[in-house]
Amino acid sequence: DTGVSQDPRHKITKRGQNVTFRCDPISEHNRLYWYRQTLGQGPEFLTYFQNEAQLEKSRLLSDRFSAERPKGSFSTLEIQRTEQGDSAMYLCASSSVNEKLFFGSGTQLSVL
Amino acid sequence: KQEVTQIPAALSVPEGENLVLNCSFTDSAIYNLQWFRQDPGKGLTSLLLIQSSQREQTSGRLNASLDKSSGRSTLYIAASQPGDSATYLCAVRPFNSNYQLIWGAGTKLIIKP
Numbered sequence: 001d002t003g004v005s006q007d008p009r010h011k012i013t014k015r016g017q018n019v020t021f022r023c024d025p026i027s028e029h030n031r032l033y034w035y036r037q038t039l040g041q042g043p044e045f046l047t048y049f050q051n052e053a054q055l056e057k058s059r060l061l062s063d064r065f066s067a068e069r070p071k072g073s074f075s076t077l078e079i080q081r082t083e084q085g086d087s088a089m090y091l092c093a094s095s096s097v098n099e100k101l102f103f104g105s106g107t108q109l110s111v112l
Numbered sequence: 113k114q115e116v117t118q119i120p121a122a123l124s125v126p127e128g129e130n131l132v133l134n135c136s137f138t139d140s141a142i143y144n145l146q147w148f149r150q151d152p153g154k155g156l157t158s159l160l161l162i163q164s165s166q167r168e169q170t171s172g173r174l175n176a177s178l179d180k181s182s183g184r185s186t187l188y189i190a191a192s193q194p195g196d197s198a199t200y201l202c203a204v205r206p207f208n209s210n211y212q213l214i215w216g217a218g219t220k221l222i223i224k225p
Contacts, residue, residue, distance in 0.1 A: 004155075006155075031211065033211070040217065040218075041217055042116070042201055042203070042215025042216050042217050042218060043156070043201075043203075043213075043215050044215075045212045045213065048211050048212065055211075056209075056211065056212060058212075091155055091156070093155075093156075098161070099143075099144060099161065099205065099211065100146070100158050100161045101146065101148075101156070101158050101213075102158065103148075103155035103156040103157070103158075104155050105154055105155045106154070106155050108153075
C-alpha cells in the first residue's frame with residue numbers, strides 16, 4: 001500500500017460550479033478525515049468518518065459541503081455552488097486506532 | 113476554546129546546529145499532541161505523536177516533549193541538515209472533540225548549507 005491517495009491534484013473551476021474530490025485511505029485504516037488549508041495557516045477540520053459513519057462535521061461547514069464514505073473505504077467531498085472563498089488545499093488523512101495521521105498530497109482548488 | 117500558537121513563524125539557522133521549535137496551547141485537557149512536517153505544496157507527514165500520559169517521544173534526530181501543565185511542547189532537531197527545511201506544525205486533540213485536531217499555523221524552518 002502506497003499511502004493516502006487524493007484525486008485530482010489540482011482543480012480549477014468557475015464560481016457556481018460543483019466539484020467533487022476523492023480520497024483513498026490506507027486500506028487498514030478505519031478512520032478518515034477531511035481538512036482544508038489556506039496559505040500560511042494550519043489545517044482546518046471539516047469532517048471525520050469512522051468506517052462509513054460520519055461522526056463529526058465542523059460547524060463552520062456550510063450546507064454546500066457534503067462528504068460520503070459509502071463502503072467504509074474511499075471517500076468523496078463535494079462542494080456545490082463554489083465560491084471564491086472555497087479556494088484552498090483540501091487534505092484527506094486516515095488513521096488507525098493509534099490516531100497517528102497519514103495525509104494525502106491534497107487537492108488544490110482554485111475558484112475563478 | 114483551545115488555541116495553539118507556534119512562535120516564531122519563521123526560523124533560519126546554519127546547517128549542523130541543534131534547534132528547538134515551540135508550540136503552546138491554552139487548554140491542558142488534551143488526549144495527545146502531534147508534530148507534523150509539511151513541504152511546499154504537499155500534504156503533511158506525522159513526525160511524532162505524544163499521548164497525554166507521556167513526557168516525550170524520540171525518532172532519530174527528533175525529540176518532542178510535552179508539558180501539559182504549562183501548555184507547552186517543544187520539537188528538538190539535532191544536527192540540522194538542509195533536508196530538514198520545511199514548515200513544522202503542531203496539533204492537539206482536545207478532550208471535548210471526536211478526533212478533531214486543533215492546529216498551530218506552523219514554523220517555517222530554513223537550514224542554510
